[in-house]
Amino acid sequence: MSDVSFVRTEMLPQQEPPGSSVGIVGWARANLFDGVTNSVLTILSLIFVYFVLEGLLSWTFQSVWNASSLTECREIMTATWGKTHGHACWAVINDRWLQLLYGFYPPYPAEAGVNFGENTGAWPAYFRPNLSFVLLLIAVAPVLFDKLPRKLLIVTAVYPFLMPWLMWGGSIWGPVMAAAGFGIGYLAFRLLTPVLGGLGGIIAAIALPVIWWLFLTGIVAAGLESVVSISIPEVESRKFGGFMLSILIGVVAIGCSLPIGIVLALGRQSDLMIVKTLCVGFIEFIRGVPLITLLFVASVLLNVFLPPGTQFDIILRVLIMVTLFASAYMAEVVRGGLAALPKGQYEGADSLGLNYWQAQRLIIMPQALKISIPGIVSTFIGVFKDTTLVSIIGLLDPLGLSNAIRADAAWNGIYWELFAFIAFLFFVFCFGMSRYSMYLERKLHKGH
């Protein structure tokens, strides 16, 4: 009978993991050199990255910032590095960046006679577009982040009337009177409903503001202007350009298309056959044609469709067509949100005895819109990128301006720096927004 010769009575101390499986080495082994194929891929990728970065970084950073023309740029390059290619000439951006941002929008002092002093920079000179942009951020913030104080929604409500005034200028009474139309509608609804009954109230709430806008706004605004004159210098639409124009078109299109899109989506979901057919027809038509054809309509046809003698400027026409374009896509996004709601929500609303509009307003829409915010943001990114198309019909968006700058003798033949700058700005905007939409998707995903 053999006895057990050795039994361990105490635990061994834990061993360190082998050096090759921890830290950077371990990470590299697991993620970069895991097998032959992976190692080859890694090495090839590293070589690729090296060459790209080497070329790109030296092009970007060994560059000329101060020159007044491409020729001068090239002279400096030859003097410094002995060759003209492989180095960026950022001087063009240095020279024209205000134009790329604002187009030909007049700097404020030039026309108002207000002097902000020599070289006080772009901020005070372009304070109108800049202020509009900052206010835009404040106006959308409470919509995008629900932790912010709800009082900020006042800015959101005022913004649609404030922004056109800041951008186009003129008397403040026009936008104020336009806003007053909504007040009139509301008052009519409140005061006339007891007198005329529900339907009469609704009709009055629609008809009175329309009459107000069509016939009275101009007169009243002119009258008020002659009594109390509050106005800033007017700016013509054709001076708008650059990123300001892109952002303007994008924001207006999305802002206006959201309500239209919601109505179209509801129409598409409804049981009313004719309403549904009209909505489906509109949505599918707009989604079936490229934006450029709609822009052609804006540039050559829209005036033909309107009563003889109507003339309004190209930016407004483009805004209308881009809004119609965006609303078809928006309708599909909202429809997705509506379809994603469980049927129980609709039935719950019905069982509470809510009528159609009450159910939509209190139960369905708050949830459906919340689900569709990521989709709305990506529609916005798409529309924002598509604003570059207006350069084809001759508006001066960044791409259009890059052609205009190249047409100048001083900068004839410069391509990459302009493209890189434009691409960079678009990238920053769109990437930021797509990150926001991803953050939102994660946040909305938690609950259920």
Added chain:
Amino acid sequence: MTTLTDPPKASFRLSMLIYDTRYRSLTIQAVAMIGFMLFAAWLINNTMTNLETLGKTPQFGFLLEPAGYDINQRLLDYNSQDTHMRASLLGLLNTLLVAVMGCITATIIGVLVGVLRLSKNWIVAKIMTVYVEMFRNVPVLLWIVLAMAILIESLPAPRAFRGENPEATMNLFDTVAVTNRGIYVPEPLFSNSLGNIHLLGQSSLRFDVSVDLIAILIVFGLSIFGITKMNARAKRIQEATGDRPNTLWANLGLFFVPTGILLALLGFHLGYPELKGFNFKGGTHMRNSLIALWLALSLYTAAFIAEIVRGGILAVSHGQTEAAEALGMRPGRTMRLVILPQALRVIIPPMISNYLNLTKNSSLAIAVGYMDITGTLGGITMNQTGRELETVLMLMLCYLVISLSISMVMNWYNNRVKLVER
């Protein structure tokens, strides 16, 4: 005994049109319809009045007038004396050409990038992420213009190919010339050609059909038919006896030999581009505008397709793979029979809508001067004839037909792969 009385027959009152839910929907629809008709009538009336003032009553006669402009990249024969209708037709074909080419390359690049983005190799995955974000977040028009600028500015001019020690040489064993005027690739030629069939005479829609091509397609089709028949037979034998006859060599033979013999009979050879004078002659000339548009559209759309593919693969739950492995399936079969069919259900619909986007984006050809339908019908024809209404409507109609056909394919597919529940 009780007597059932009929419910009181309410006589129809006008207010029921609004307050009775049975009639309310009718009222709303009637109002909507009337509103729409009034709006349409208003638009048409305005248009008619305006056009009459301008002296441009709508008519399509201009389509049969000579176009008077040239289309440099074309699939059918055309000269500037041809009609606007033929110019539009060529434009439409060019649109379809770049759309089909773009869809194919975008799919290949997109699937590759999408799969590589899921790679365990960190650096490869990161490079692909950078690619996707870079292309998705910058407008496609910028990519198109940039591609065009790169092609024009950075490629050698044809004269660089000349001389004893040329600065540039042709690629791929002297068969492909990449120049800043476009790319010249070899063209297929037949020395014993069977000729062409001219269809539709001298009309604007005339086109030639190469008999050689038809013959090749017929023979190749018959080969494929034969292969399927043979495989079906092999399967029958396998099911009956358990032994599958070896069909590999017969398959390969059927695939290559008949077509090869036909090609040899027709005297198939390649016509290579050659430098003559200041430019290349011979071969097929793909112009810069086409290449730039094709490249930019494929790379841009591929970024979106990559995300779709990645999402589709991630959407198949890991349990499916594990279940397949538990059944003893090998990885290839797991992929083919379990993962792909489920991933494709998620992937294909958004992929098709991206093809649609690519087709619509191809209208940006006008920015680089590629003569697609926007460039011909919506561009030069519109400017020359001044018929804005007619041309823009026709242009929209063309795109609408393309879009709706693609949507029809999508709906058909969606219905086919729809999950059938209970």
